Amino acid sequence: MTNRSFSPAADTLDEIARIVGDKGVIKGDDAAPMLTEWRNRWPGDASLIIAPANVEEVAAVVKVCAHTKTPITPQGGNTGLVGGQMPTRGEVLVSMRRLNRIRDVSPLDNSMTLEAGVTLAAAQEAAEKSDRLFPLSIGSEGTCQIGGVISTNAGGVNVLRYGNTRDLVLGLEAVLPNGEIWNGLKRLRKDNTGYDLKQLFIGGEGTLGLVTAASLKLYPRPIEQLTAFVALASPEKALQLLSLAQAGPGDVTSFELISRDALALVLKNIPQTRAPLADDPPWYVLVEFSSGEKNALGGPVETMFAHALDDELITDATIAQNEREAHDFWRLRHSMSEAMRSEGAQAKFDVSTPVASVPAFLADADKAVNAACDNARIIAFGHMGDGNIHYDILQPDGMSLNDFDDARRRIEDAVYDVIAKYDGSISAEHGVGIMKAGEIALRKQPAEIAMMRAIKRALDPDNIMNPGKLVDTE
């Protein structure tokens, strides 16, 4: 990737500003947070920041950009972790925050149609008001927006039962690189009339067009949920427990693995947390069951745990007795990133393997990390049910930041090599953005990179859509 800056002509920027009007041009204090992402890794640099009021304004802006070959970076809630939402070379930043209408909720269809700037929390709420569930749930749901969630194919804690964002999208509306509005907002469960174009925009990180609205799947709300915290000896045992649980009552909606060290860090750094079990085993699992019936879970899950204890699959288990306890269990899981913040620098991984390979991956990765860095503090946790581990290495006590920066490069190579061994992914949830564009170009099969480039060139020949992110065609 070159680092050349874009310098749109003044009259181009004027024309764009005229289209969105005074209310649509973002300046000063309002602009600053849009040019900074939370780890401050990729400083923002935009030639203009706008928030169009509707899809027609977006289309008119993109038409000007297409005509003048002016690059665009779309931005939702600015919660991305890989820089995909950041203009860094003078792009026009297009915020979707004013496209925030809920266009339609149809409980009989189990679908709703929302604009890109609706927050995920507002989307969940709209579904709930119609007695339906929109199952996507991620840490940033109060801030992140539907457009960003779609463009990054967000995952989260309910993927095991409901899939990733990709599985929840029925249709999309997008502004294409030539400024045309594509109305792909069909709400169909079956449609075999050609290439499924929406799939390219889902997880496409804004490189093929700007997602302006989406039709999403809804589900019946679970009548009962049961949350349990389980102690066990190893990831292998956790894998067997997963299989047992999935054959049991209701649906397993979450299955989160947490290492002893990960839990200890939360208990140490997050106020008002306590260990759910007296036991201090090497591994924990936070498991959540859901059912469409009342009183369908308690008895069968207790019986299942009793058998699992007898069979030495688990060493202890506790079932949340009320919502408050369930919330406390989940808080331990959700506080993981927060708990690490005061522990110095980190090498963070968001990786996945086939579900059954998670135990072997963890064993191999631990070995590789220890070989690459003395006294590495390894914090392993994540969505084991999806094979998705958040594997983080903390700066060792007494190691300088400089030395850890060197070690970090060795650690990254080592972990990515282990991922390759298990045919895994170096970005399970967070995407590619700026952060991993170089790495995936090296690590994916050349045929895949060639196909990605061919698609990008075919659909965005002037490379005006979020250039430099995801796939590099410069």
Place this chain on the structure above:
Amino acid sequence: MTNRSFSPAADTLDEIARIVGDKGVIKGDDAAPMLTEWRNRWPGDASLIIAPANVEEVAAVVKVCAHTKTPITPQGGNTGLVGGQMPTRGEVLVSMRRLNRIRDVSPLDNSMTLEAGVTLAAAQEAAEKSDRLFPLSIGSEGTCQIGGVISTNAGGVNVLRYGNTRDLVLGLEAVLPNGEIWNGLKRLRKDNTGYDLKQLFIGGEGTLGLVTAASLKLYPRPIEQLTAFVALASPEKALQLLSLAQAGPGDVTSFELISRDALALVLKNIPQTRAPLADDPPWYVLVEFSSGEKNALGGPVETMFAHALDDELITDATIAQNEREAHDFWRLRHSMSEAMRSEGAQAKFDVSTPVASVPAFLADADKAVNAACDNARIIAFGHMGDGNIHYDILQPDGMSLNDFDDARRRIEDAVYDVIAKYDGSISAEHGVGIMKAGEIALRKQPAEIAMMRAIKRALDPDNIMNPGKLVDTE
């Protein structure tokens, strides 16, 4: 689309024949059925028919074809309904039937990896042997093959719970138009490292490359299933019943709507069938529930039907008391096409709308058909839970075939216009192939056709992969 024939040079065909050897060249009696599809609508015309033994042979063949710009048509079980599997202008026909290995079944991963030539029934069986469910189920499952199922994104009777083929594919292996083998057989539940390329091959009808193997999702086998036959007054009532059932016990795995006339035709033309209910209502629903627990369905479903009777949502219902009865109910549904065969010519539709629009679609379509053709006999049935209706019009008694052919064109325009009104699909399950390529080019948004063409040209610049199918770039 032009109708020009392809005439590969003799030495090109010789070279291809040498690659696959004597066992790989199909001739004579063995070849005939591969050049005829079941409705005999698109007579086959191939310059050579081959069945490579493995992916390396496929790749070597495609390399020769790429070099010489020789077009290829892939074929699975030859069960397609729109001609996608038929070489009609002298293409090289590549049968996948010898790529029939089950490479891996991993119950802990809930995944299996199969070659393209494995039949769907064999795939289901392989899953069952490992105590897992591969939920895809369609009428042709004994004959159709995994490669074809993927290339047409097959749907079937379990889509309501498990999704279409698209939702069941974890990874693909394919031979690309340049002869390179793409190993995309990852078995990951989460992977956000670029455009999800496999999505283009799923439902791509062989126009971007040849699918040679796939990693597929498995599910726990349901412990209990319950099948019921329900009588009701209207599709509106059926829609409400669907909503009620989905909020009830277990999972609703099938929800099939059948009109009185459709059932009557089966009872008339299929031996050893009988009406499941004494009542003769205008509409029936065949509904199937599944549960991961024993004895979880009977009581709650009976209670639900009792409430539905009280609320005048349904007029009668019967629950299959054993597998035999459940099988008999399903036989009524599965015999529908067979029952029509002796009733003269037909105008057949495989359409979808949003689920909640099915009742309005049926009302409007009936009106439109009656306006286009006197005494039309309308047979409506299908996967109402997915909004997918098989809507068939039988040649009226006493109308000549010639007159019906004229009427058929009017009927098609009329039904497709109603589908457009409800933002539906003119091919919900069966795909585009030769049959609907012209129609979708007219009826899809021009921006969509333009994107499809751009993708096809970018990935298959010489148009050697199943030319003339799905999208026309000639």
